[in-house]
Amino acid sequence: MRCFCRKDRNTAEGGIRGDKGTKADQERTPAEYLWRVLGLAKLEWQLLACAIGLTLVTSVAALFVPHFQGAAIDAAIASDKEKFHRRAALLLASSMGVALFSACKGACFSLVGRRLAFKVRTGLLKNILSQDIAYFDSVNTGDLLSRLSYDCTNLTSPCNTVMSLAAQNIVVITGGLTMCFYVCWRLAMVSFAVVMPITYLIKRYARWSQTLNREISAMLGLASNVANEALGNVRTVRATSSEDVEFARYEEHARAALVAGVKDAFGGAGTVALTNLLELGTSVLILWLGGGMTMERPDPRLTIGALITFQLYFNAVTSSYTALSNCVTSLVRAAGSASRVFSLQDNLPDIAPRSGATFAPSRARGPAVALENVTFWYQMRPNNIVLRGMNVVIPGGSTAALVGKSGGGKTTVVSLLLRYYDVKGGAITLDGRDIRSLNLASVHRHVGLVMQDTQMFNRTIAGNIGYGVAEEDATEEAIEAAARKANAHDFIAAMPDGYETRLGERGIRLSGGQRQRLAIARVFLRHPRLLLLDEATSALDLESEAAVQSALDRLLALGGRTAVVVAHRLSTVRHADRINVIADGEVVEGGTHEELVAREGGVYAGLLSLQERKKSEVIAE
Numbered sequence: 001m002r003c004f005c006r007k008d009r010n011t012a013e014g015g016i017r018g019d020k021g022t023k024a025d026q027e028r029t030p031a032e033y034l035w036r037v038l039g040l041a042k043l044e045w046q047l048l049a050c051a052i053g054l055t056l057v058t059s060v061a062a063l064f065v066p067h068f069q070g071a072a073i074d075a076a077i078a079s080d081k082e083k084f085h086r087r088a089a090l091l092l093a094s095s096m097g098v099a100l101f102s103a104c105k106g107a108c109f110s111l112v113g114r115r116l117a118f119k120v121r122t123g124l125l126k127n128i129l130s131q132d133i134a135y136f137d138s139v140n141t142g143d144l145l146s147r148l149s150y151d152c153t154n155l156t157s158p159c160n161t162v163m164s165l166a167a168q169n170i171v172v173i174t175g176g177l178t179m180c181f182y183v184c185w186r187l188a189m190v191s192f193a194v195v196m197p198i199t200y201l202i203k204r205y206a207r208w209s210q211t212l213n214r215e216i217s218a219m220l221g222l223a224s225n226v227a228n229e230a231l232g233n234v235r236t237v238r239a240t241s242s243e244d245v246e247f248a249r250y251e252e253h254a255r256a257a258l259v260a261g262v263k264d265a266f267g268g269a270g271t272v273a274l275t276n277l278l279e280l281g282t283s284v285l286i287l288w289l290g291g292g293m294t295m296e297r298p299d300p301r302l303t304i305g306a307l308i309t310f311q312l313y314f315n316a317v318t319s320s321y322t323a324l325s326n327c328v329t330s331l332v333r334a335a336g337s338a339s340r341v342f343s344l345q346d347n348l349p350d351i352a353p354r355s356g357a358t359f360a361p362s363r364a365r366g367p368a369v370a371l372e373n374v375t376f377w378y379q380m381r382p383n384n385i386v387l388r389g390m391n392v393v394i395p396g397g398s399t400a401a402l403v404g405k406s407g408g409g410k411t412t413v414v415s416l417l418l419r420y421y422d423v424k425g426g427a428i429t430l431d432g433r434d435i436r437s438l439n440l441a442s443v444h445r446h447v448g449l450v451m452q453d454t455q456m457f458n459r460t461i462a463g464n465i466g467y468g469v470a471e472e473d474a475t476e477e478a479i480e481a482a483a484r485k486a487n488a489h490d491f492i493a494a495m496p497d498g499y500e501t502r503l504g505e506r507g508i509r510l511s512g513g514q515r516q517r518l519a520i521a522r523v524f525l526r527h528p529r530l531l532l533l534d535e536a537t538s539a540l541d542l543e544s545e546a547a548v549q550s551a552l553d554r555l556l557a558l559g560g561r562t563a564v565v566v567a568h569r570l571s572t573v574r575h576a577d578r579i580n581v582i583a584d585g586e587v588v589e590g591g592t593h594e595e596l597v598a599r600e601g602g603v604y605a606g607l608l609s610l611q612e613r614k615k616s617e618v619i620a621e
């Protein structure tokens, strides 16, 4: 934790970060947390009102139990049978009332708690998904999963116990104290002197426990990240026999969480032991003083029944007080988790996905795209200027290629066109309108994307092709037609379950070329106006490349669209209307294939001859 705090906030992992930079993580006090949870609980007001009503009834009924118990004992000592039977019947009725009402009350609070947990969890995931891509560059998935599971549980689990216990115990404490003073004020004055030291002890422990629990959350987040990474890359782990290394990394973080948990457990046990000791000591004191009062002759100040009644009320008050203090402890502890959940839930992304004007490109041709003097760097590497005043003009309906050496900034241009990030200087326009003024969802509706490493979901093939397309457009026929155009139908039809075949996590049950063809089918189904192809064939072997390339050519031949093609292999962009050669974040050359080849000593001509030489070497081999 200390190392984490020492890191440069610009590039450190974790914390809340938007597209424009880091944001302060909000610290919440237990009171603020309580207020916030009550705000959420307000939405369940009918159930909550019912639960609180039942709590009051239960607590009042519980207050009568010791009274009837003491009265019955006094009647038994006085050998008054009739009075004894009446008191015993009242005792039975009040005990049965307590049992019944407390069961109903428990069910109501439990329902409120579960509904709260559901709201917090779903709200959090919704908010995580709307965060800026810059945020995902800086966090690890394990930490997010830990916030969604561990912190959400930690945050909401005290809710139902706290709300249930707080209401009940406040009634018991108020009523119990009144009854204690009513039965014997002298004994009451002596007994309640223990309250102060107990309060102090519990307060100290709660603060310490909060720090420890924040540390546990952070460590579990790190551990979960290691597990997530190791399981996601399990093939690499196996191929390099690194199971022990990954296990050791996981164990290190899990052990740190365990050590903090053990400290918390010992601290909690110590506080409970001291509190109990104080309570037991006071009980002995009550017995000693009260017993003396019952033995006074000829007029004892206290009957034996009254002493027992007092003792029962005192026990009820102290155990309610301890329960109430535990509520405070768990609230303080939950405040640590609350800050991790609510700070993320409150964070509005810098790039608002739902605001802005609707984008509607013409159906006849795709949108005109322009990069005007664009400057850009990534938040995580502010010293590495990726684009330095880049200018690219792509007329509507044309195909523009971006080529150049690795690391030049080609994929970054695609990310900016998708508005994963906002430019730091200059502007990107679609049909002359700044992309920042447009509604992001309406832009994405018209974009078809094929990346080098296509992402698939653990759903059926049909579900993957229809991903992100409105249900009415993703009919069986439309999906099959798209798959045929993408050269994917044959291999899909050869599978026993056809279009219903499940792909496994990240589409692991398909080859790279097959995944690419599904991605192309997905694009066919979307009828995009703007096509973005980022190194779509560069990770494939020659045979897969041919199948994918012919599907891509079919895609590019569709009318009414603008295309931006990023390619390593220059043969794939030969027919582009304009080829932009990018180096060090700038366009250093531009023109058609023929124009660029004709340029003596040009970068493109150099790259092309290098690639031709390599190809002929491979063929010769």
Ligand SMILES: Nc1ncnc2c1ncn2[C@@H]1O[C@H](COP(=O)(O)OP(=O)(O)OP(=O)(O)O)[C@@H](O)[C@H]1O
Binding pocket: 137, 378, 380, 381, 384, 386, 405, 406, 407, 408, 409, 410, 411, 412, 413
């Ligand atoms: N998410 C990121 N955070 C920080 N730096 C990044 C990020 N993505 C890319 N970079 C850096 O930005 C620069 C440009 O990367 P980019 O991926 O745009 O290049 P490219 O021309 O597409 O390369 P390639 O052809 O190898 O894909 C590189 O220096 C890279 O290290």
